[in-house]
Amino acid sequence: MAFKIVWSELACQDLRDIVEFIARDNRQVAEAFGFLLISKVDSLSRFPRMGRVVPEIEDDAFREIVFRSYRIIYHLEDAQHAIAIIRIWHGARGEPEIL
Numbered sequence: 001m002a003f004k005i006v007w008s009e010l011a012c013q014d015l016r017d018i019v020e021f022i023a024r025d026n027r028q029v030a031e032a033f034g035f036l037l038i039s040k041v042d043s044l045s046r047f048p049r050m051g052r053v054v055p056e057i058e059d060d061a062f063r064e065i066v067f068r069s070y071r072i073i074y075h076l077e078d079a080q081h082a083i084a085i086i087r088i089w090h091g092a093r094g095e096p097e098i099l
Contacts, residue, residue, distance in 0.1 A: 002045040004082045014088040018070070037088060040067045041074075044083050048076055056095055062086075073098060 007015075015034060022030035044050065044065070051063035054073055064073045069091045075084040089096035 001081060003048045004080075005041060005045055005085060006082055007041075007085045008087075011085040011087055018088060018090070037067065037070065037072070040065060041072060041085055044074065048083055054098065057098065062098070066091075071096065 015037060018037070019030045019034040022033055049063070051065040051072075051074065053060055054062040054064050061076050061078075062073070063076055064071045066072075071087070071089045071091060072085065073087040073089060073096060075086055077084060086098055087096045
């Protein structure tokens with residue numbers, strides 16, 4: 001059974017910020033990259049444990065997948081068959097605020 005994906009307000013803002021930043025140079029590339037990030041998130045519905053445990057938290061429920069320079073950080077909620085997308089964070093920005 002596929003997991004439901006829920007985006008936090010902060011993760012949505014992260015995605016908007018990423019796309020807007022890239023769009024300064026090229027709108028088409030920005031849009032394509034935004035959709036690519038969304039497709040990576042969507043793949044979690046079928047494979048919710050494919051990400052590694054977030055090193056800063058060391059809790060099995062907090063996981064991340066890395067795509068290019070970005071960390072897609074999520075919380076796995078097994079009982080609800082849901083995944084909460086918490087942040088999409090560029091690695092050059094240091095450690096993300098997660099909680």
